Amino acid sequence: xxxxxxxxxxxxxxxxxxxxxxxxxxxxxxxxxxxxxxxxxxxxxxxxxxxxxxxxxxxxxxxxxxxxxxxxxxxxxxxxxxxxxxxxxxxxxxxxxxxxxxxxxxxxxxxxxxxxxxxxxxxx
Amino acid sequence: xxxxxxxxxxxxxxxxxxxxxxxxxxxxxxxxxxxxxxxxxxxxxxxxxxxxxxxxxxxxxxxxxxxxxxxxxxxxxxxxxxxxxxxxxxxxxxxxxxxxxxxxxxxxxxxxxxxxxxxxxxxxxxxxxxxxxxxxxxxxxxxxxxxxxxxxxxxxxxxxxxxxxxxxxxxxxxxxxxxxxxxxxxxxxxxxxxxxxxxxxxxxxxxxxxxxxxxxxxxxxxxxxxxxxxxxxxxxxxxxxxxxxxxxxxxxxxxxxxxxxxxxxxxxxxxxxxxxxxxxxxxxxxxxxxxxxxxxxxxxxxxxxxxxxxxxxxxxxxxxxxxxxxxxxxxxxxxxxxxxxxxxxxxxxxxxxxxxxxxxxxxxxxxxxxxxxxxxxxxxxxxxxxxxxxxxxxxxxxxxxxxxxxxxxxxxxxxxxxxxxxxxxxxxxxxxxxxxxxxxxxxxxxxxxxxxxxxx
Numbered sequence: 255x256x257x258x259x260x261x262x263x264x265x266x267x268x269x270x271x272x273x274x275x276x277x278x279x280x281x282x283x284x285x286x287x288x289x290x291x292x293x294x295x296x297x298x299x300x301x302x303x304x305x306x307x308x309x310x311x312x313x314x315x316x317x318x319x320x321x322x323x324x325x326x327x328x329x330x331x332x333x334x335x336x337x338x339x340x341x342x343x344x345x346x347x348x349x350x351x352x353x354x355x356x357x358x359x360x361x362x363x364x365x366x367x368x369x370x371x372x373x374x375x376x377x378x
Numbered sequence: 379x380x381x382x383x384x385x386x387x388x389x390x391x392x393x394x395x396x397x398x399x400x401x402x403x404x405x406x407x408x409x410x411x412x413x414x415x416x417x418x419x420x421x422x423x424x425x426x427x428x429x430x431x432x433x434x435x436x437x438x439x440x441x442x443x444x445x446x447x448x449x450x451x452x453x454x455x456x457x458x459x460x461x462x463x464x465x466x467x468x469x470x471x472x473x474x475x476x477x478x479x480x481x482x483x484x485x486x487x488x489x490x491x492x493x494x495x496x497x498x499x500x501x502x503x504x505x506x507x508x509x510x511x512x513x514x515x516x517x518x519x520x521x522x523x524x525x526x527x528x529x530x531x532x533x534x535x536x537x538x539x540x541x542x543x544x545x546x547x548x549x550x551x552x553x554x555x556x557x558x559x560x561x562x563x564x565x566x567x568x569x570x571x572x573x574x575x576x577x578x579x580x581x582x583x584x585x586x587x588x589x590x591x592x593x594x595x596x597x598x599x600x601x602x603x604x605x606x607x608x609x610x611x612x613x614x615x616x617x618x619x620x621x622x623x624x625x626x627x628x629x630x631x632x633x634x635x636x637x638x639x640x641x642x643x644x645x646x647x648x649x650x651x652x653x654x655x656x657x658x659x660x661x662x663x664x665x666x667x668x669x670x671x672x673x674x675x676x677x678x679x680x681x682x683x684x685x686x687x688x689x690x691x692x693x694x695x696x697x698x699x700x701x702x703x704x705x706x707x708x709x710x711x712x713x714x715x716x717x718x719x720x721x722x723x724x725x726x727x728x729x730x731x732x733x734x735x736x737x738x739x740x741x742x743x744x745x746x747x748x749x750x751x752x753x754x755x756x757x758x759x760x761x762x763x764x765x766x767x768x769x770x771x772x773x774x775x776x777x778x779x780x781x782x783x784x785x786x787x788x789x790x791x792x793x794x795x796x797x798x799x800x801x802x803x804x805x806x807x808x809x810x811x812x813x814x815x816x817x818x819x820x821x822x823x824x825x826x827x828x829x830x831x832x833x834x
Contacts, residue, residue: 281412281415281416282415282420283419285416299447300416300420300442300443301442301447301448301451302443304409304412304413304416304452305448305451305452305454305455308409308455309455312455323415328415329412329415330411330412
């Protein structure tokens, strides 16, 4: 199952903020963490992460600083800011609202086996 | 680095990838570094998973996404980066290891020196009053152009030889400008004030090309520099005018007349601006689209159309040119303008591109200017033979002939090129070869005319 582009883009901000909020981290580690969390179903084009990070940095939600990796290379780390935490809280509330709404409709429609009725529309 | 690259193909591949990515304007070197760190992380993970170096590199690059797409995404986030800034970028200064900052200091020191030098004569009793008008008019270029030449000598790290020759040229100019016993307000004095800067500008050109003054390409660079310099200078002057207007207005509001002070410092500011404008052209030559060729493209067709309509009207109505005092100078300016349009079109043209519509426009422009000038010249020649020559008339006539000679031969060479009989490079060579002629004529008028006409 591939998750649609729009959904990937929309979920990028809360995901990145939450991961940076866990601990200071850097680009590649964020991407690996996303892979772990989604069980590999959330596929980002790696390069797209960085414009997102830079946007969050410009908005003041995260802060970048240069450190070094285990091998001694320069590496850019990110840490969350106060504003970032507030934003994360806000995002979380929004996503929970969306999630709750979706849950209700899944439940009310009580579609057996997820999408089975759709399948039954096309016989054969 | 190359030894490392040879030993490690992965490093070479990463280097190559980095240099490709670095060419994108929206992606800054620090971003490249960040992405490289990512790439290396990905490669390491993939290799732990059992891929070979080559495979890991290919997969990692692929996962990072197409460079076009990444660059577009960066451009969306950092749209300001697509607009190159006029201020020297800090990272450029950093990259040069403080070289850029040092140059900036040198430039501002030179600009300040030019402005202050202008104030020196006043300390020796030569204040900026009407009585000393002649002195300042004759020497104005000598306050700044030696410093500008010095800047280029410093920048190009030219040898002691060029120092010496430039010093001799400027010293000679200073002597000529100040020992000739001009009558007050004489014509030849005004001619010297006009022509000495032209001659000295070409001396600056020698410094600009850093000793390669025999080289046509280097001379063409100086032509480009001159055009861009002019544009930057005009822009700075416009900014300065706004500043002056505001200063005067604001001080007027509190009942203080700032004009005398401003007037005293305005020439100093203009002289400093000469240095700063030159530096900006130097610093920006690779960053900003050159403006002179763009303006040329816009205005060449318009001037051509105007000249054609003018000639057609003249032929149709049978009106001759009314010979006034200013007509000759007017036509000189027309030729200068046409020459400028031609020169900057040539400077921006790739000699290897085949002829196109714009080439025909240029030839039409030059030919129509020649015809118009020919008509005017015939009328003026008659007048000079009738009334005798004055320094002004002779200077204007000589300049007209100098320009006419250039344009006539340019038109001929250009036509040959259009008919496929000659290379475009010949037009370019002719223009660069002709540059010293302007300097020589300016020097003759500045130095020869006062002697010839007895300083009248």
